[in-house]
Structure formats: C-alpha cells, structure tokens
Amino acid sequence: MGETILKMHGIQKYFPGVHALDNAQLEVRSGEVMALVGENGAGKSTLMKILTGIYSKDGGTIEYFGEEIELHGPKDAQDKGICIVHQELNLMQHLTVADNIFIGREPMKGPFVDQAEQNRMTRELMESLHLTIDPKTVVRTMSVAKQQMVEIAKALSFNNTKLLILDEPSAVLTDTEIDDLFLFIERLKKTGVGIIYISHRMDELKRITDRITVMRDGQYVETLETAKTDIPEVVRLMVGRTIYEEPKTHSLCPPDAPVILEAEHLNSVDVKDVSFYLKKGEILGFSGLVGAGRTEAMRLLCGADPMDSGTIRINGQEVKIHSPQDAVRHGIGYLSEDRKRFGLCLGLSITDNTVLPSLGRLFKGPFVNDGQADEHSEGYIEKIKTKTPSTRARVGSLSGGNQQKVVISKWLLRDCDILIFDEPTRGIDVGAKSEIYKLMTDLAAEGKSIIMISSDMPELLRLSDRIMVMCEGRVTGEVDIADATQEKIMTFATKREVG
Numbered sequence: 322m323g324e325t326i327l328k329m330h331g332i333q334k335y336f337p338g339v340h341a342l343d344n345a346q347l348e349v350r351s352g353e354v355m356a357l358v359g360e361n362g363a364g365k366s367t368l369m370k371i372l373t374g375i376y377s378k379d380g381g382t383i384e385y386f387g388e389e390i391e392l393h394g395p396k397d398a399q400d401k402g403i404c405i406v407h408q409e410l411n412l413m414q415h416l417t418v419a420d421n422i423f424i425g426r427e428p429m430k431g432p433f434v435d436q437a438e439q440n441r442m443t444r445e446l447m448e449s450l451h452l453t454i455d456p457k458t459v460v461r462t463m464s465v466a467k468q469q470m471v472e473i474a475k476a477l478s479f480n481n482t483k484l485l486i487l488d489e490p491s492a493v494l495t496d497t498e499i500d501d502l503f504l505f506i507e508r509l510k511k512t513g514v515g516i517i518y519i520s521h522r523m524d525e526l527k528r529i530t531d532r533i534t535v536m537r538d539g540q541y542v543e544t545l546e547t548a549k550t551d552i553p554e555v556v557r558l559m560v561g562r563t564i565y566e567e568p569k570t571h572s573l574c575p576p577d578a579p580v581i582l583e584a585e586h587l588n589s590v591d592v593k594d595v596s597f598y599l600k601k602g603e604i605l606g607f608s609g610l611v612g613a614g615r616t617e618a619m620r621l622l623c624g625a626d627p628m629d630s631g632t633i634r635i636n637g638q639e640v641k642i643h644s645p646q647d648a649v650r651h652g653i654g655y656l657s658e659d660r661k662r663f664g665l666c667l668g669l670s671i672t673d674n675t676v677l678p679s680l681g682r683l684f685k686g687p688f689v690n691d692g693q694a695d696e697h698s699e700g701y702i703e704k705i706k707t708k709t710p711s712t713r714a715r716v717g718s719l720s721g722g723n724q725q726k727v728v729i730s731k732w733l734l735r736d737c738d739i740l741i742f743d744e745p746t747r748g749i750d751v752g753a754k755s756e757i758y759k760l761m762t763d764l765a766a767e768g769k770s771i772i773m774i775s776s777d778m779p780e781l782l783r784l785s786d787r788i789m790v791m792c793e794g795r796v797t798g799e800v801d802i803a804d805a806t807q808e809k810i811m812t813f814a815t816k817r818e819v820g
C-alpha cells in the first residue's frame with residue numbers, strides 16, 4: 322500500500338436542523354480500498370459530497386497529496402482526479418450510453434458532435450471494463466443494474482482518476498455483476514488509485530476492502546484493518562450493539578391458514594405462465610437472478626403493467642386488476658424496488674408521503690386532518706426508527722435508507738392485507754434491517770400476507786415461510802423453508818428452458 326493521498330480532518334457540516342457531520346475524518350492511501358460504513362444517515366454520502374465539491378464544508382481540512390486544498394465545485398474535484406459514482410443514479414434517461422458518458426466533453430467534428438468517434442470511444446471503454454453494453458442504447462431502456470455499470474464506467478472514463486468514490490455501488494447489482502465490479506476494483510487498485518467504498522453489505526467488506534472507517538451520527542468512530550477485524554466488531558461499532566440474524570428453520574404460517582391470493586397462468590411480455598398462491602399470515606419469498614421476471618410478475622398483481630392472460634383470485638373471488646387503484650382497493654400494497662421512480666415524491670414532506678395512499682381516511686370535512694396525519698407519520702418514524710429532524714422534512718433530504726423507511730410506513734398505514742415488498746432492505750443498514758425483519762415477521766403474525774422479492778439470499782432464508790424461484794419469466798421451483806438451502810435455490814434460479 323502506498324502513500325496517504327487523502328486526509329480529511331475535523332469536517333463539519335450543518336443542514337437546517339441537522340448537524341450532519343461533526344468531526345468527521347477519513348484517510349485514504351494510494352492503491353487501497355477504504356470502506357466507509359455507518360448506519361443510514363450517519364453522514365457517509367454527505368462527507369463524500371464535500372470531497373467531490375458538491376457541498377461546501379462548514380469546518381475542518383482536506384489534505385490531498387500532502388497539500389491542503391479547497392474544492393470549488395464538482396468540476397474542480399474532477400480536475401483534481403476525484404471522481405464519484407453516486408448512490409442515486411444520475412444518468413439522463415432519454416440519452417444514449419455514449420451521450421451520457423461524454424456529456425460536456427464530446428468529441429467534435431467541426432461544429433457537431435462526432436457520434437461515430439463518441440461511440441467508438443465508449444465501446445473501447447466498455448471493452449476495457451469487460452462490459453457488454455452497446456454505446457447506442459438509450460439509458461431509459463436499461464435495467465437499474467446496467468445503468469449502475471454505466472455510471473461506474475463514466476467515472477472511470479476520466480483518465481486522471483486518482484481517487485474513486487463508490488457510494489453503495491453493489492446495492493443494485495447481482496452477484497455476478499458484483500464479481501465483475503470487484504475484478505475491476507482489483508485492477509484499478511494496482512494502478513495506484515485510492516478507492517472509497519460505501520456499502521451496507523457486510524459480507525463484501527472482507528472480500529474487497531483493506532481498511533474500514535466507521536462513522537456514527539456524523540462522527541468519526543474508528544479505522545480498522547480489515548484483515549485484523551471481524552464483521553460483528555464492525556457492526557458493533559456502527560450501531561452500538563451486536564446483531565445476529567438466524568435463518569428460519571420452519572414455516573411460521575399455520576398449516577390450515579386459508580389461501581388469500583391465487584394467481585393462475587399469468588402471462589405478459591416478460592411473464593410466462595406464472596402460477597402461485599399465498600396464504601393468510603404467510604411470507605412468500607421470491608428468488609431469482611435479476612431479470613428473472615419477479616418484479617414484472619408482481620407488477621401484474623398491482624395493475625402497474627397490462628396482463629395478456631391469467632386469473633387472480635382474492636379470498637376465492639376472481640378480481641380484475643387494471644390499475645394500481647384497483648389493486649389498492651383489493652388490499653394489495655406494492656413497495657417498489659425503485660423508490661425514486663415509483664415510490665416517493667421527493668419534494669414532499671415525510672408526512673405527505675406517508676399519508677398519500679391513505680388520504681381517503683384522513684379527511685375532516687373537506688380538509689385533510691393534518692394533526693392526525695402528523696401523528697401517524699410520527700408513529701412510524703418511531704416504530705421503524707426513521708432518522709429525520711421532523712415529520713415536515715422533505716423526503717429528498719433524507720439519506721437513502723431512511724427514504725426506504727418512508728416507503729414502508731406509507732404502505733403500513735394504508736393497512737393492506739397483502740403487501741408486496743420488492744427488495745425491501747436495499748441500501749438499508751444492518752441495524753434497521755433487523756428492525757424491518759421484525760416488523761415484517763410481526764405483520765405476518767398479525768395476519769397480513771406478504772410477498773417478498775429479494776436478491777439477498779440470507780434475507781430470503783431468514784424471513785420466508787416458502788420460496789418460489791423464477792428464471793427467465795417462469796416459475797422454476799418452489800421450496801418450503803424447512804428444506805431450503807442456497808444451493809437448491811440457485812439450481813432452480815438457473816434452470817433455463819432448453820430449446
């Protein structure tokens with residue numbers, strides 16, 4: 322490991338009502354991967370936004386290659402070789418991959434952008450990163466995982482990169498994509514680039530990082546050498562207590578529980594003859610690789626996409642679901658995997674977002690009962706420990722994990738009988754995760770029925786009573802939790818149709 326290239330010391334940052342960073346500290350050496358960990362809202366992203374010139378600091382010093390520097394905006398940071406892949410995707414949805422990567426620095430031919438050259442440069446970049454992404458693809462049509470890869474490629478396309486920041490890059494990636502990502506992190510390390518790696522997936526820390534800096538409540542806690550640390554110790558430093566999640570050994574759903582939902586022979590563009598049932602009080606897990614059609618199948622149940630054929634029965638009665646309103650009327654709530662696109666109004670407050678689907682019940686004469694609305698959202702903030710200065714804070718100002726908690730509150734309040742959780746703990750810290758697990762288990766015990774899509778295998782094995790496995794739009798297997806193993810599920814998840 323090389324010289325220390327970055328020293329951030331005593332960093333302070335205030336937002337209205339929030340002391341986001343209080344004496345934050347971080348050092349990075351050349352050629353190392355430094356993990357930055359901490360609970361949701363600990364200040365990781367804020368510290369990185371200061372380092373990339375997006376926010377100005379209110380105190381402290383930044384030393385870069387031995388010299389104290391001030392950063393005057395994102396362009397300045399980029400010119401100094403500090404590049405970031407943000408937690409939220411920032412691509413222009415209507416532009417192509419190539420346009421996104423070279424925006425603002427397009428190769429020109431006279432007064433025009435040299436498209437052919439731009440595509441060639443993009444292709445070369447993709448090849449160097451072993452990515453199969455066509456430069457001419459419009460970003461909107463790509464999966465979240467692929468878009469993330471484009472963001473990373475873009476960050477790496479600035480040739481002078483000396484410090485690369487990856488803010489939860491793996492949250493939307495599949496296991497094979499994560500393997501690819503780790504491969505190029507390894508390669509990049511060898512060239513002497515320092516890498517700051519933010520993640521809530523503790524299993525990754527041992528695989529990829531050299532040191533780990535822990536933050537709590539905006540403050541620096543400690544820096545550990547990965548090889549000399551164990552993960553429970555890191556978790557303890559992060560959340561101030563030990564957490565141990567055991568897999569479920571048997572179904573908690575009573576064997577005689579009635580079937581509440583039946584889906585038969587569902588078909589659409591991406592869904593092929595999918596049938597399953599869900600019992601009252603059951604947690605039904607859906608496993609599969611990304612692109613297996615799990616989200617697409619659930620979107621049919623909640624009226625988000627049109628169905629070509631198939632039958633849905635709720636409590637034995639056939640129902641027609643043509644719109645999300647239909648689904649809500651039949652008691653189906655869907656917690657989207659992409660909270661920014663489908664789940665939240667970022668410009669509105671926590672309370673507004675929480676009560677939005679339940680407005681019908683909150684009217685007092687012609688007016689919404691604001692007091693009651695605030696009370697409800699306050700209640701959920703406490704119940705699932707959402708970190709925020711007040712119920713009136715804009716959802717857009719919350720940290721990523723805390724935004725996800727608002728999505729969950731909103732559907733809890735709507736009091737749906739059937740809750741569909743799509744990747745419920747993506748980007749959520751280990752402490753909050755275990756709170757959400759408890760919440761879901763309690764909901765099932767109270768008689769709510771839950772469908773959970775998850776790419777996190779330990780999570781599926783920890784929560785599900787039964788697991789359906791999908792591959793390429795079809796159901797390829799069903800496993801009772803008592804017989805479930807990772808190997809069994811993976812076998813089904815890769816069971817392609819032959820011919």
Ligand SMILES: Nc1ncnc2c1ncn2[C@@H]1O[C@H](COP(=O)(O)OP(=O)(O)OP(=O)(O)O)[C@@H](O)[C@H]1O
Pocket residue numbers: 336337339341359360361362363364365366367368408708709718719720721722723748750
């Ligand atoms: N633009 C902003 N305006 C107001 N408050 C903000 C803003 N950005 C962040 N905060 C607050 O600063 C604190 C730190 O947030 P930050 O996003 O840095 O957390 P994080 O560690 O990245 O969390 P996560 O793991 O959930 O992404 C939070 O309390 C957050 O609500």
Ligand SMILES: [Mg+2]
Pocket residue numbers: 365366367408488720721
């Ligand atoms: Mg963050």
